[in-house]
Amino acid sequence: MEAISGLITGFGVILTPSNIMLCLLGSFVGTMIGVLPGIGPLAALALLLPVTFSLPPVAGVVMLAAIFYGAMYGGSTTSILLNIPGEAASVVTCRDGYQMARQGRAGAALGVAAFGSFVAGTLSVIALTFFAPILGVIALRFGPPENVALMVLGLVCTLYMISGSTLKGLTMIALGVLLAMIGTDVVSGNERFTFGSINLSAGLDLLAIVIGLFGVSEILANVEKISKNTLLAEKIKGLFPTKEDWKASIGPMLRGSGLGFLLGLVPGGGPITASFISYAVEQKVAKDPSRFGKGAIEGVAGPESANNAAVGGGMIPVLSLGIPGTPVTALLLGALVIQGIQPGPLFMQQRPDLFWGIVASMYIGNVFLLILNLPLVGLWVQLLRVPYRVLFPIVLMLSVVGTYSSNKNVFDLWVMLAFGVAGYVLRKLEYDLAPFLIAFVLAPLLEQSLRQSLVMSPDGIMIMLQRPIAATLIVISFVLVALMIRRGLKPRETGGVINEVHQ
Amino acid sequence: MKFINKALALGAALGLAALAGPALAQGTNAELVKAKPAGFPTQPIEMTVVYPAGGGADLTARLLGKTMEQLSGSRILVNNRTGGAGMVGHAWLATQAPTDGTAIGMLVNLVWGDSMLRAQGRWSHTDLEPIGYLNSDPMVWFVTTDGPFKDKTAAQVIQAAKEKPGTIRVATVPGSMWDYNIEQVEAQTGAKFLRVPFQSGGAGVVGLIGNNVDVALGFYAEAKPHMDSGKVRGVGVAAGERLAHLKDVPTLNEALNGKEYLWTLLRFVVVPKATPADRKAYLAAMVKAAMQDQGLRDEYAKLGVYFDPTLEKAANITEALNKEAEREREFYVKTGRLK
Structure with a gap:
């Protein structure tokens, strides 16, 4: 087996004290970055990029990659404990993770998130090991029409996870799509809805929105409940998941891994989309969907596995084709290029030491992360004992620093603040915020791909049905919508943000 | 307080990592150190890149910054001011950047189109003075x-x-x-x-x-x-x-069988026009010294760039680059984009 011998080469390359140390350092920094709300993997990688110039190529990329997947591990921590996502791919984890924490089951949620991340991370590296060359081609199969179909499917899945009023959920989706229109027109290159502001010419910054909508507004919502001193609602019931928890989680973990991996492969996918779709899938297959949003462990296990698997999947087009799907993978690619290494179709043959070294390091990194994260569960849970008056100013400060550091543009802070206030008002009015975010993420690629498709197509919109992958995804979307209509567009009895406001 | 400890630990880790910086050029250039004008600010020089970290422009700037720092002994920080496909950073450099010599920008010639067609009078590329040429990347x-x-x-x-x-x-x-x-x-x-x-x-x-x-x-x-x-x-x-x-x-x-098909990405360094002349000259000398460093040239060559001989040997790079900008303006006028 070529893959096995390659992997042995890879472990040979990676098992040196300095490489192991850098992998450990990357995992640790990544976890911290994931935990700290506001500071995302992109800002951290940009900061550390110059450091890799002086390192050997393997060492540099091993460290940066470890930061990336480490951030996916850590991202769930504040989602679960504080209802504030550590980064955008952990927004859905807030729903059930935070509810579990309120029921005193924060330890179980954190444990399942860490273990799910491990399972997904490892499975996706195994898939990467054996199928990288074959799977790389899938990324190329996703031209503009396929992207349109995928984005449509993503939006349809979002319909399923709306909690509370369907109308309000649809309103939020529409709002997300509309706000994503601000910026530069993808076809003509003209500015639109910018009102002459240079700051709006690239649209609103995703990070500023996530931090504002989910972080700042959560702090505002908590400040009014200041009578309670700490977040801890009840006594912590055990630090680790129970046998039943494991049994309920293993299915979602495996499904999340598969789904996340496949979505990571394609340009429009990535960790954010993967986590949302995984949540919708888990809700759909659950025997009792009404538990979702009220502390269903599947709602933590699925998305947290999916976002980690998407990282593994996302490495495939980068390493086998030199095509980055997300800004973070673009940065990883940059780190290689600056070393004079251009990943591409020949990368595996020309530099097997590097290719397999990176792959092998991901096995080791995932083990490190599990070892780092499981013992930390007990420690993180103690965070709930920290009084509000100490905790929230720190979180707010980190939010400001994180938002500013990504673009160094003060305007982003105003965006963060505005979305913080808007988020607070919308929570009060019982609007679900998650659909807004996923719509905002999907809309730009949907628009661009749709317009590209229409330019390319001699038969107009029919191009969507002439290409097999696109046609399949579109048919699935239509079936899902039909099922939803048959259900009578009735909202499911779910909790999440809505119930919480009532309490 | 675990949270604070962790934040501190992260900061320390990042700080340590930053100290272990690379060495492209070895040692400082004595002439350059001597050329530093009296009263030049002691704080680091901030090199603005208007595109995100990890891209071609960013890599070019970071390599340049490292070499300039090694040769001159002056601290240089690369800062990505992104947004609006470069518009935010361009506008900041042209209108808000300090003019005491601590602000420089590594730009690509897309700044001209931005300024001529999209700035709507809010800023102009003429507020920025090119002081050094790096490399080119022709369209293929x-x-x-x-x-x-x-x-x-x-x-x-x-x-x-x-x-x-x-x-x-x-x-x-x-x-x-x-x-x-x-x-x-x-x-x-x-x-x-x-x-x-x-x-x-x-x-x-x-x-x-x-x-x-x-x-x-x-x-x-x-x-x-x-x-x-x-x-x-x-x-x-x-x-x-x-x-x-x-x-x-x-x-x-x-x-x-033509001669007008010349579309090339040019990378160059600018300073705000109001920067004092002696500081401009010092910064220009820094860029020039860095660009003569073989280590840096090799790094750039790895990125697959091209060193345009007419711009490399230009006696006055400011004029040479302004001439390129003028050629672009003529195209816009000819095609009715600009009056």
């Missing part, structure tokens, strides 16, 4: 080696777009030199392409490999891995002469 026309143009020349590709107007799909980046290059070819030859918009040249090359377009315009580095694997080949370069790393690819001017 690519086709696949198994597609409809596998064995065709640039002239034949364009002939096909003339015979079957509006059917040959070409990847472009709207409102930028990609578009202008195609437009120029169409105007001169009577060909008509079907332009499919992409976000960048690199995305267009991916579209080409995925068979979603027939021709893609992009830069050498964006297509290199696919050229090495034999999937993609260049048919024309929008430059005055053939490139050393693409010897077999004719220029568009050769292929189409």
Whole structure:
């Protein structure tokens, strides 16, 4: 087996004290970055990029990659404990993770998130090991029409996870799509809805929105409940998941891994989309969907596995084709290029030491992360004992620093603040915020791909049905919508943000 | 307080890592150290990059910053001020950057189009003075080696777009030199392409490999891995002469018998115009010394760039680059984009 011998080469390359140390350092920094709300993997990688110039190529990329997947591990921590996502791919984890924490089951949620991340991370590296060359081609199969179909499917899945009023959920989706229109027109290159502001010419910054909508507004919502001193609602019931928890989680973990991996492969996918779709899938297959949003462990296990698997999947087009799907993978690619290494179709043959070294390091990194994260569960849970008056100013400060550091543009802070206030008002009015975010993420690629498709197509919109992958995804979307209509567009009895406001 | 401890630990880790910086050039350049004007601020010089970390412009700037720092002994920080496809950073440099010599910018010539067509008088590239030239990256026309143009020349590709107007799909980046290059070819030859918009040249090359377009315009580095694997080949370069790393690819001017097909990404360093003259001269000397460093040139060569001899040897780089900007303005006037 070529893959096995390659992997042995890879472990040979990676098992040196300095490489192991850098992998450990990357995992640790990544976890911290994931935990700290506001500071995302992109800002951290940009900061550390110059450091890799002086390192050997393997060492540099091993460290940066470890930061990336480490951030996916850590991202769930504040989602679960504080209802504030550590980064955008952990927004859905807030729903059930935070509810579990309120029921005193924060330890179980954190444990399942860490273990799910491990399972997904490892499975996706195994898939990467054996199928990288074959799977790389899938990324190329996703031209503009396929992207349109995928984005449509993503939006349809979002319909399923709306909690509370369907109308309000649809309103939020529409709002997300509309706000994503601000910026530069993808076809003509003209500015639109910018009102002459240079700051709006690239649209609103995703990070500023996530931090504002989910972080700042959560702090505002908590400040009014200041009578309670700490977040801890009840006594912590055990630090680790129970046998039943494991049994309920293993299915979602495996499904999340598969789904996340496949979505990571394609340009429009990535960790954010993967986590949302995984949540919708888990809700759909659950025997009792009404538990979702009220502390269903599947709602933590699925998305947290999916976002980690998407990282593994996302490495495939980068390493086998030199095509980055997300800004973070673009940065990883940059780190290689600056070393004079251009990943591409020949990368595996020309530099097997590097290719397999990176792959092998991901096995080791995932083990490190599990070892780092499981013992930390007990420690993180103690965070709930920290009084509000100490905790929230720190979180707010980190939010400001994180938002500013990504673009160094003060305007982003105003965006963060505005979305913080808007988020607070919308929570009060019982609007679900998650659909807004996923719509905002999907809309730009949907628009661009749709317009590209229409330019390319001699038969107009029919191009969507002439290409097999696109046609399949579109048919699935239509079936899902039909099922939803048959259900009578009735909202499911779910909790999440809505119930919480009532309490 | 675990949270604070962790935050501190992170800060420490990042700080330590930053200290372990690389060494491109070895030791300082004594002349450069002496040339530092009296009263030059002691705080670090901030080099602004208007594109995100990890991209071509960012890598170019970080390598330059390191070398300048090594040679001069002055601390240099690279800062990405991103947004609006460069607009936010350009505007900041032109209107808000400090003029005491602590602000410099590594720009690409897309700043001219931004300033002339989109700034709407809010700022101008003339508020920034070019002080040093780094390198160039000419536009290359690519086709696949198994597609409809596998064995065709640039002239034949364009002939096909003339015979079957509006059917040959070409990847472009709207409102930028990609578009202008195609437009120029169409105007001169009577060909008509079907332009499919992409976000960048690199995305267009991916579209080409995925068979979603027939021709893609992009830069050498964006297509290199696919050229090495034999999937993609260049048919024309929008430059005055053939490139050393693409010897077999004719220029568009050769292929189409013209001389106006010159579309190149130029990278250069600017300072705000109001910066004192002696500090400008010091900063310019820093860039020049760095660009003579063989280590840096080798790093740049790895990125697949081209050193334009006329700009490298220009006696007055400010004038030479302003002349390039003027040529771009003429194109905008000629095509009715600018009055």
